[in-house]
Amino acid sequence: MSASFASALGAARDAAAAQHYPQGALYVVATPIGNLADITLRALHVLQLADTLACEDTRHTHGLLRAYGIDKSGAQMLALHQHNEAEAAQTVLARLQAGQRVAYVSDAGTPGVSDPGARLVATVRAAGLRAMPLPGASSVTSALSVAGAVAPAGVDTGFVFAGFLPVKNAERAACVQRLASETRCVVLLEAPHRITDLAQALAVLGERPVTLAREISKQFEEITTQPAQQLLAWLQGDTQRAKGEFVVLLHPVWVVDGADESQRVLELLLPELPLKTAVRLAAQITGAPRNALYDRALALRQSEQE
Incomplete structure (x- = not known):
């Protein structure tokens, strides 16, 4: 003893x-x-x-x-x-x-x-x-307690436990696409030898905040929140970051169907704000990828000047 x-x-x-x-x-x-x-x-x-x-x-x-x-x-x-x-x-x-x-x-x-x-x-x-x-x-409730995953106004509270996603790339990508429309917090689990594969799959979620919690309660515990599209770069920034068991939380987000709503929001914000600020807010409000919104904003500004 x-x-x-x-x-x-x-x-x-x-x-x-x-x-x-x-x-x-x-x-x-x-x-x-x-x-x-x-x-x-x-x-x-x-x-x-x-x-x-x-x-x-x-x-x-x-x-x-x-x-x-x-x-x-x-x-x-x-x-x-x-x-x-x-x-x-x-x-x-x-x-x-x-x-x-x-x-x-x-x-x-x-x-x-x-x-x-x-x-x-x-x-x-x-x-x-x-x-x-x-x-x-419980690793799930432990990670949730420190993620600060606050639901935006109009989004249901609570969380969805999805556990381990499929190992095969195509099946994993299909699961991520389904989860992209889930506005509530989503809790995933992942092993160290597959965490970079998961990070690559989650990159399609763009600016959606994701919390990675590894080695919870152990000596090398580490918890970080990054935009989904930056997860892989963060993991690759230090070889130690891919070690240990992971809880991965997709933060709650306001998700809209189709590109029309994101464009409508962008068109409302552009006359009132600097371009980058309008794009950032439109991405946060609609859940649309920031890069796509930025390209659309440039096109809108150009058409106004013609």
């Missing part, structure tokens, strides 16, 4: 032991996404209490438990991951029906969001048994 957590188990017992933890229930436990201190007292107590600990990777979870001073035998550990979730869920179900308390953890964060766990919970609930959430660390 890490000396830093020597008193954590006692604190967990004092804070959480008096609560009710029914037998025959599945406990879906959030674990830290990087910083080991981001574990809840209730999670520590349930990890000790569980008769069976189902986990995405038994080796990873053994290491996590050792850090907190929790000892589980091999017989108490059950691998449950994306490749065996349906089969392993039946084993969990049998143990729950025998009256065991079963806890499920993914490698990091909250299970069932982008990690395995959803099929397990569906199986348990379909059998009429209880699934109990133990909230905690």
Whole structure:
């Protein structure tokens, strides 16, 4: 056990032991996404209490438990991951029906969001048994909390969780085109070896602000907001920037259909403002690409002079 957590188990017992933890229930436990201190007292107590600990990777979870001073035998550990979730869920179900308390953890964060766990919970609930959430660390909500993704007036609040986009370029590009018309904040996840590919695909969104959050809660955490068309250049500015796990947020934006509305806004602004200012505001208001609006503004000014 890490000396830093020597008193954590006692604190967990004092804070959480008096609560009710029914037998025959599945406990879906959030674990830290990087910083080991981001574990809840209730999670520590349930990890000790569980008769069976189902986990995405038994080796990873053994290491996590050792850090907190929790000892589980091999017989108490059950691998449950994306490749065996349906089969392993039946084993969990049998143990729950025998009256065991079963806890499920993914490698990091909250299970069932982008990690395995959803099929397990569906199986348990379909059998009429209880699934109990133990909230905690989440890369999605962590990134949202510091992105400053404020919705413009007239745009719905809230966010859309899109997770990982397809690996193939054509399928990814098609997804980005669909997301371009989504005015709410869009949350994506990406691995380090594909982040530059994602940045290239998102460049078509032009000036739409995008927040990249990498290595959240870890030593080299970095969070930046850039226009979509500048993401790739930012990543290539330092080789370290493409390392780590990413949460990518497309900020909410006012999106209009067709070029007519963007041109109408541009024509209203040009007589009142300098050309570059009118273009910038028209892009922000309509979501149209700034370069296209700039070319249109030059053409309009030229036609006025003729």
